Amino acid sequence: MTATEAATSTDALLQVRGLRVSFRGKGRRAPRTEVLKGVSFDVRPGETLGLVGESGSGKTTIGRAVLGLVPVRSGTITFAGERIEQAPAARRRQLSRDLQVVFQDPYTSLNPSLTIGDTLAEPLLGHGIGAKEARGRVGELLARVHLPADAAARLPREFSGGQRQRVAIARALALRPRLVICDEPVSALDLTTRRTVLDLLLEIQEQTGIAYLFVTHDLSVVRFMSHRVAVIHHGDIVEAGDAHTVTTTPQHEYTRALMLSAPVADVPEQRRRRQTAHGTLDS
Structure with missing residues (x-):
């Protein structure tokens, strides 16, 4: 195609x-x-x-x-x-x-001074949703990304990178895009x-x-x-x-080169594949 x-x-x-x-x-x-x-x-x-x-x-x-x-x-x-x-x-x-976005870096995409609850409520309040309803939606969002309800009262620095990215995903889902x-x-x-x-x-x-x-x-x-x-x-x-x-x-040589550059468990084979891919990607 x-x-x-x-x-x-x-x-x-x-x-x-x-x-x-x-x-x-x-x-x-x-x-x-x-x-x-x-x-x-x-x-x-x-x-x-x-x-x-x-x-x-x-x-x-x-x-x-x-x-x-x-x-x-x-x-x-x-x-x-x-x-x-x-x-x-x-x-x-x-x-x-x-139309929403989840960015790459979970460490810089969240405001470090806002609690997780405030972070998730912010887009809701900004679109005219009342504070009571917003609080309820925050709990739903945390549950959807498998974080506990008490996470709402904590700051981003208290979470791992993966947990922060879950928060970022929850924020992207807040307005039901x-x-x-x-x-x-x-x-x-x-x-x-x-x-x-x-x-x-x-x-x-x-x-x-x-x-x-x-x-x-x-x-x-x-x-x-x-x-x-x-x-x-x-x-x-x-x-x-x-x-x-x-x-x-894949039909295109660039796609084939991307496949060759993907990691494999065999170290010598990985080295050979990356050398081959490097020549294609540079061309």
Whole structure:
């Protein structure tokens, strides 16, 4: 399946078409650097689209463009039938009911001076939900991410990285969104904690029908999480299709190189695979 074929869907929750983003270089005469070069894809209701590529490929910029955090030079972003690529700040605040994000670093994404309860109540109160109802919702959110009710009275520093990421997930769920952008949500965690958080995200999706745009550099993680996969390289989607096909029989040499760079238990084999992958990724 080509990237164009994978992008055509009549029931998409999120549609991205011809997305281009560029940034100015340092200095007044420095040329612009094009980070995204006409990217197109869909995310359907209730599914996970894995967006995978190495550092600098443009994958995080896609998520930030959807969230309105970077300016779009051209192309369209349509969410639930509404064009949002140029949405003003007031509309963006309204859109946060349906469109949320979980960032990579659980240590910096939470305000260290707020209790967990205040952190979770903040978006609820900001959208006009009363204090009593907000307190009840905080308890529901903690239960959903398998944290005890007394966690509401504690500060982020009292929790491990995995627990903090659960809090970040609970905060993203507070307004009952339809789509969550997960930007490398487990890359800062150890392997055991990583699996626990991934299982939690899958459980939440099964219970709520939420959709994820899952941004990662790890093909094994995207295979575990995703219904469909889009592989991005130097600002272009080079391969897209269902997760099983892309991660077991990749067609593009860049996707094959990503597979070779994934860790394996055999150390000499790992060294050989990474040397092979390094030559491909640099080309």
